Amino acid sequence: MEQVTRRRFLGLGVAGTGAVGLSALGFDVAAASQVKQALRLDGTTIKHSVCPYCAVGCSILAYTKQSDSGHTELVQIEGDPDSPVNEGTLCPKGASSLQLAMSRRRVPTPLYRAPGQTDWQRVSWDFTLDKLAQNIKASRDRTFVTQDANGNVVNRCEGIAFAGGAAFSSEEGYLAAKLMRGLGVVHLEQQARV
Numbered sequence: 001m002e003q004v005t006r007r008r009f010l011g012l013g014v015a016g017t018g019a020v021g022l023s024a025l026g027f028d029v030a031a032a033s034q035v036k037q038a039l040r041l042d043g044t045t046i047k048h049s050v051c052p053y054c055a056v057g058c059s060i061l062a063y064t065k066q067s068d069s070g071h072t073e074l075v076q077i078e079g080d081p082d083s084p085v086n087e088g089t090l091c092p093k094g095a096s097s098l099q100l101a102m103s104r105r106r107v108p109t110p111l112y113r114a115p116g117q118t119d120w121q122r123v124s125w126d127f128t129l130d131k132l133a134q135n136i137k138a139s140r141d142r143t144f145v146t147q148d149a150n151g152n153v154v155n156r157c158e159g160i161a162f163a164g165g166a167a168f169s170s171e172e173g174y175l176a177a178k179l180m181r182g183l184g185v186v187h188l189e190q191q192a193r194v
């Protein structure tokens with residue numbers, strides 16, 4: 001990424017806007033912020049997406065850039081002004097969604113704590129998916145109910161609950177609901193209300 005010195009930053013500000021007015025302190029903070037933002041987004045590509053956090057479904061613009069190593073880097077997320085849903089605005093949670101992808105505190109791999117242990121260990125996705133499948137099978141076998149107290153056939157699994165989220169697309173929500181209902185799960189909930 002281009003290194004921007006203070007001299008170059010100020011030069012771009014004057015040349016780029018032609019209207020950097022000086023405050024009493026000799027520095028127009030608002031105009032400088034605009035220049036800084038323009039520099040940051042220079043050369044980026046805009047992708048349209050939807051905030052993953054809640055069912056309001058605000059539209060977002062994601063600015064991406066190719067890094068020197070060839071990776072696509074997410075540079076900024078902001079509300080899409082063309083959206084009839086949010087008209088360019090985002091709530092504080094949506095406005096911080098960049099952190100969802102970029103935060104250094106994000107957990108990069110599944111973590112597993114074996115029964116009786118206190119420490120978490122990093123495990124592979126293969127391990128995690130196998131473990132999930134084994135545990136779902138064991139819970140379903142253990143808690144499946146074929147008849148209720150009155151003798152009615154119910155064929156339901158009472159030992160598993162499923163909670164989806166607004167990050168699901170309609171298709172993912174449909175798939176998850178089908179899978180869970182196929183297993184007989186009746187405690188089923190998600191924001192998309194599939």
Ligand code: SF4
Nearest residue numbers: 051053054058091094
């Ligand atoms: S920006 Fe806020 S209100 Fe909009 S979808 Fe995201 S979390 Fe919901």
